[in-house]
Amino acid sequence: MDDEEERRFRQFVAARSPALIRTATLLTGGDTHAAEDLLQTALAKAAGRWGRLESPEAYVRQVLYRQQVSVWRLLRTRRETTVAEPPDSPGREDTTGAAELRIQLRRALGRLTPRQRTMLVLRYFEDCPEGEVAELLGCSVGTVRSTTHRALAKLRALVPELDPGAVSRNPEFGNSPAEVWK
Structure with missing residues (x-):
């Protein structure tokens, strides 16, 4: 050089x-x-x-x-982090702000499999089309769709504020992980 x-x-x-x-x-x-x-x-x-x-x-x-x-x-096997109380406890009142939501999302991303996390980052943070994600990761478009769907469902279970119904309850939060990451 x-x-x-x-x-x-x-x-x-x-x-x-x-x-x-x-x-x-x-x-x-x-x-x-x-x-x-x-x-x-x-x-x-x-x-x-x-x-x-x-x-x-x-x-x-x-x-x-x-x-x-x-x-x-x-990394075929992954150790699961145990906590005293699940983050998505029923009856828990939402008093978190945007910063707390980002922290919750980061923790929830850590609980996804590396493959799920990678696909979400590519699809929603990098805004790559499904075909490009499939090409980059060496899998089919169907695999990208199904893995992304399952990963989003798991994220929404771990961070209830990401659920599309949460928008009507609290307009401060969007339902896209990319909105929270930025």
């Missing part, structure tokens, strides 16, 4: 790192250390190909997704 390419790479990293780390954090279920490692791996791969990349951000994002897919494929 010559001096000009290195300068452009450094500018890219400085300008796009905040958005890329948000995506990596979502892909890792809120684990900031794993997100930093994931982003560092993606940027290292991009640096090696920097002079040949037509769209550096698209390349880095694709590396992020594929690296995370590799991680969840390796």
Whole structure:
């Protein structure tokens, strides 16, 4: 990499790192250390190909997704976190604000399988079409649809404010996870 390419790479990293780390954090279920490692791996791969990349951000994002897919494929078993009281206890009055909802959503994302979390991030945070998600993850469009449907149902069970009926009860909350993440 010559001096000009290195300068452009450094500018890219400085300008796009905040958005890329948000995506990596979502892909890792809120684990900031794993997100930093994931982003560092993606940027290292991009640096090696920097002079040949037509769209550096698209390349880095694709590396992020594929690296995370590799991680969840390796993690066949996952330990479940036990808590004293389930977060979706019946009769619990909703007095949380938007910040509390984001915290609840992050915790709920951590309880999804890595595959479900990855598909939700790609579909709703990155706003990728189902066909693109299927291509990135190496599965069928039907698998993307069914996995996304089950993941959203599980999220809505874990965070009742995400239920479409919750909008009429509390207009502060939307029913899309992407609305809460931003």
